Amino acid sequence: MSRLRSLAINADGFAFDPTTGDSFTLNPTGLLILNGLREDLDADAIAARVAERFEVSADEAARDVTDFLDTLRTFRLL
Amino acid sequence: MTPLVVGVSGINAVDNPGPGIGVARSLREATDLDVRIIGLAYDAMEPGVYMDWVVDDAFLLPYPSAGHDAYYQRLRQIQERTGMRVVIPTLDTEMPFFMQHRDALAADGLATFVPTAEQYRLRGKDRLDELARTIGLALPRTEVVTSAEELERAVDRIGLPVMVKGAFYKAHRAHTTQEALVHYHDLVAHWGYPVIVQEIVQGDELNVVAVGDGEGGLLGRVGVKKMWITELGKIWTGVTIRHPEMLRATEAFMAAYQWRGPMELECIVDGDTAWLVEINPRFPAWSYLATGVGVNLPARMVRRALGLPEPTPPDAPDYEAGKLFVRYTYEIVTDMERFQRMITLGERGDTP
Known part of the structure; x- marks a missing residue:
């Protein structure tokens, strides 16, 4: 989580990791999830935000959050 | 006020750039230092010779490997011509000279800021194992070799592909033992022994x-x-x-x-x-x-x-x-005169 917290993220979804120099581009869903993680929300709460913001079903939002968390683990950000 | 005259080597701003131009630019940007930069070049075609907005004058030097006496004398000549007070060597091959003669240069009014020979030796590519342990970093499997037979054995132990590195410069990736041998002979011919074989991480x-x-x-x-x-x-x-x-x-x-x-x-x-x-x-x-x-x-x-x-x-x-x-590339168009002066006189000619 410390790497997630140290990411510099702009409003357009460009994220820069000052430790490694890696940079990432986030879509609006990813940006919403990432900001939720940085606020220490759990996966269910973040999925609820995704469902509300993008008007998708709870199941679909939960899948999006799970997929995104996997992606963060792949990049060793979680 | 008399400017502080600083000699900087490595002004070969080519595709494998020397560090000198970055060093010279940095000195020029220090607002509290009124510097005059003397470029110390080994070839009349080093681009820094012609970058007069960075380098105030440039002089040719013999290679340090051609003999320390000649190199020392040339530095002293340049000092007498320009009032140079500091030299910043930026090339690996210059380091042995400046470390060895640091005190004599200082006594002659040429300041340097270089390590001791012992400090330099301890960080050498042939001491990476101890160095990595001392500063708490991991080290890819590394072997120091001084013969083709040792190289082959090192490649067998480390496994292909490997990096084959010169004592001073150059590192090549080798995918076969034969390729590693070619790089080994090339590195020895250019930079001498030892050669370092390293796992690729x-x-x-x-x-x-x-x-x-x-x-x-x-x-x-x-x-x-x-x-x-x-x-x-x-x-x-x-x-x-x-x-x-x-x-x-x-x-x-x-x-x-x-x-x-x-x-x-x-x-x-x-x-x-x-x-x-x-x-x-x-x-x-x-x-x-x-x-x-x-x-x-x-x-x-x-x-x-x-x-x-x-x-x-x-x-x-x-x-x-x-x-x-x-980084970017750039071109200068200038007269042949400076080139001619570098070739014939060994200096650009911008020191009164």
Whole structure:
């Protein structure tokens, strides 16, 4: 989580990791999830935000959050 | 006020650039230092010779390998012509000369800020194992070889592909033992023994430029991630980073070796593992990045070498991560006269 917290993220979804120099581009869903993680929300709460913001079903939002968390683990950000 | 005359070598701003132009630019940008830059060149066609907005005058030198006496005398001639008070060697092959003659040069009024021969030896590519342990970094499997037979055995033990590296310069990737042998013979012919055979590790290339104060501390340091490199492996685009492990290793190096002068820590970083590649005993060619983010290492070094006061206002205490470094190419069109003077007189001719 410390790497997630140290990411510099702009409003357009460009994220820069000052430790490694890696940079990432986030879509609006990813940006919403990432900001939720940085606020220490759990996966269910973040999925609820995704469902509300993008008007998708709870199941679909939960899948999006799970997929995104996997992606963060792949990049060793979680 | 009489300007401070500083000699800077490595003004070969080519596709494998020497560090000199970045160092010279940094000195020019130090507002408290009124400098006159003397470019110390080995070839009349080094681009820095013609970059008169960075280099005030340029002189040809013999290669240090041609004999220390001739090199020393040439430096003294240039000193007499220009009033040069400081020399910043930026090329690996110059280091043995400047380390050996540091005291004599100082007695003759030429200040340097270089490590001792012992400090230099301890960070050598043939001592990486001990170095990595001392500063707490991982080391790819590495063997130091001095014969083709040893090379073959090292390749067998490490496994292909491997990096084959010269004692001073150059590193080649080899996918077969035959390829490794070709690189070995080429490196020995150019740079002598030993040759280093190293396991290839995957990850990002992260480097740190720093200057040690010679008493275990730092005059400053800046980390970079190479984002784009040339076919020769030289950085073309990079970004400042603050990798805690590498910054800690840099401090550990200074504390352990009491390093005096500039250095470049090269690492490959994969997740939490930082692999030591090598420590270069000089400024890297990208060192202007540090100046660009407020850490003017050449200026700090010159002040320390001459015992000058810190600037007012003082330098920024640290730097920001996320600043981009972009190199570019450029052309100069000029008269043949300067080239002719370099060839015939060994100097550009801009010293009255």
